[in-house]
Amino acid sequence: MDRHTQRARRWFSGIAVGATLTLGDPVSAQEMRPRAAEPIPEPQLSERLAELVPTCLACHGENGVPNYAESPIVDGQHEGYLFIQLRDYKNGARKHEVMNEVVKDLSRQDLRELAAYFAARPWPRVDQPPVADENGVVERLLAEGQCRECHGADFMGDGTMPRLAGQLTAYLVSTMRAFRLKERTNNAAMGSLLDTFSDEEIEAIARYLGAL
Ligand code: HEC
Ligand code: HEC
Numbered sequence: 001m002d003r004h005t006q007r008a009r010r011w012f013s014g015i016a017v018g019a020t021l022t023l024g025d026p027v028s029a030q031e032m033r034p035r036a037a038e039p040i041p042e043p044q045l046s047e048r049l050a051e052l053v054p055t056c057l058a059c060h061g062e063n064g065v066p067n068y069a070e071s072p073i074v075d076g077q078h079e080g081y082l083f084i085q086l087r088d089y090k091n092g093a094r095k096h097e098v099m100n101e102v103v104k105d106l107s108r109q110d111l112r113e114l115a116a117y118f119a120a121r122p123w124p125r126v127d128q129p130p131v132a133d134e135n136g137v138v139e140r141l142l143a144e145g146q147c148r149e150c151h152g153a154d155f156m157g158d159g160t161m162p163r164l165a166g167q168l169t170a171y172l173v174s175t176m177r178a179f180r181l182k183e184r185t186n187n188a189a190m191g192s193l194l195d196t197f198s199d200e201e202i203e204a205i206a207r208y209l210g211a212l
Helices: 003-015 047-060 079-091 097-103 108-120 134-144 147-151 169-180 188-193 199-210
Strands: none
Touching (some): 079 097, 079 108, 169 188
């Protein structure tokens, strides 16, 4: 266990007494390994960020590959989108017991700096197995949901629109289910889009996006 993980475990056992946390299964090295082994270029760290960032990395991954399947990739995600999510975790519009706790004492300026920091790191490439879209079922769902109209032709997102291409499949499943079940309600547009999608359809979409 590296020192960041140790630090997060300690910090974590402090807040998590009696709570059921759903972080997903630990990601095995085999399942998800960054394609490039070179060290990633580090954006400049202020003293304040040097204090905050190690905690984030314990779950979201030193090299950008998350340590838990239900922790999303945040490295290289768009700054505007990251800031909105951090703000929404802080004001409670987006609920998640871990992330609500992580940001509760941070200032707006901290959240801005964290969003800029993670956006400046490179998106890690994780090899999630490609899937065959049998009979074009996934393409039909993506067209029905007009997903590309907002997320972009290649699902790369922009500004406050998240990148979905190459995101962890397990996280995509969990967050799309949360939209459908109205557990994630911080965005009205996404809130109703997945209403008619079944679990199987959500999983098929997630596998497709994860492999992009
Ligand atoms: C103990 C593990 C843990 C720690 C520590 C942690 N996160 Fe998270 N983070 C998660 C999980 C799990 C989620 C998914 C939550 C959900 O489904 O809403 C998440 C979600 C996020 C998201 C939303 C991303 C998206 O695609 O919507 C952002 C942004 C984020 N974390 C940033 C941070 C930052 C910045 C820190 C450090 C200040 C941090 N996290 C610390 C586990 C963690
Ligand atoms: C009207 C525009 C719009 C359409 C159409 C749309 N989305 Fe989104 N989507 C968004 C916005 C905006 C967000 C960010 C919400 C927020 O800020 O919390 C988002 C967030 C998401 C997320 C969460 C990403 C993350 O990192 O947590 C997923 C997954 C997603 N959309 C999948 C889809 C799929 C699949 C479709 C098609 C069925 C779709 N979206 C159609 C606007 C749209």
